[in-house]
Amino acid sequence: MRNPASPLVPRHVAIIMDGNNRWAKxxxxxxxxxxxAGVEVIRSLLKHTKSRGIEVVTLFAFSSENWQRPTLEVQALMRLFSSYLDSETKQLHADGVRVRFIGNREQFSAGLRKQMDYSEQLTRFNKETTLVIAVDYGGQWDIVQAAKGLATQVEQGALSVDDIDVELFDRFVALTELPRPDLCIRTAGEQRISNFLLWQLAYSELYFAECLWPDFDEAEMDRAIEAFAARDRRYGGRDGDEDASHQH
Incomplete structure (x- = not known):
């Protein structure tokens, strides 16, 4: 659980795990x-983030655009994803981790969807930490899904167009029941968010690590947390102001 003595530790860290291919090459x-090698990092990372008091970790595991990669690579990724769920779900449950998936599951095999459902159901009551895995996810897709949900409500007469505001829209995007990411980390020296959590990262701090994802270790995570702690988060206000309305 969150350490109340460490208010400068982010509650929610979102990570774009970049550099696996370069590491291998x-x-x-x-x-x-x-x-x-990238998957191996996740196990130690989750233990460390839990020890630091971080409540939620969201990993960008497979983007909507990743389907365009070579077929053999996509197939290998699917096998690896299935293997990870098979080997790690019970341990995650034993460690008190709640597992969540966000994204479009329709293109995944029936077997993989069943594994994802099982992981969520088994761990749904855990309260130590939450691991969110974004698969076949894209920020633009997420916003479109929210717009469709709101449009359906208007069409059915449950809402009027004038009811729609930022707070209502926020309830229709992914992660609505979790605190918004305080910190977004991207590895491999790339400085962009690549269609990841576009709505949810509105006030997140961004941290770009030079190392490739398989080399991301506890020391690198600590550097990211230290950088976060040193920043003045004003949420659009003046120096010294803290607009609590942006904190979920």
Whole structure:
């Protein structure tokens, strides 16, 4: 649970795990080896973030655009995802981690969807930390889904157009019941958010790590947390102001 003595530790950290392919290429390995190395990081990362008092970790595991990668790489990613759920779900449950998935599940195999459902159901009452895995997810897709949901409500007469505001729209996007990400980390030196949580990152601090994702360790996470703690989060207000209305 969150450590009340550490108010400068983010409650929710979102991570764009970039650099698996480059890591593998530097070592003369195939892409699948890089992705496997990237998965290994997650286990130690979750233990460390829990020890630091971080409540929610959201990982950008597979974007809507990743389907465009070479077929063999996509197939390897799907096998790895399935293997991760098979090997880790019970341990995550034992560690008190609640697992959530966000994104469009329709293109995944029936078996993989069943594994995702099982992970969510098994861990749904856990309260130690929450692990959100974004798969076949895109921020633009998320916003469109919210718009469709609101349009349906208007069409059915449950809402009027004038009822729609930022707070109402917020209830229709992914992660609505969780605190918004305080910190978004991207590895591999890239400085963009690549269609990740576009709505939810509106007031998040951004941190860009130079290391490739398989090399992201506890020390790198601590550096990101220290950088976050040093920032003055004004939420659009003046120096010294803190607009609590933006804190979910």
């Amino acid at each position: 530097k070592r003369g390995l195939n892409a699948a080896a890089g992705h496997r």
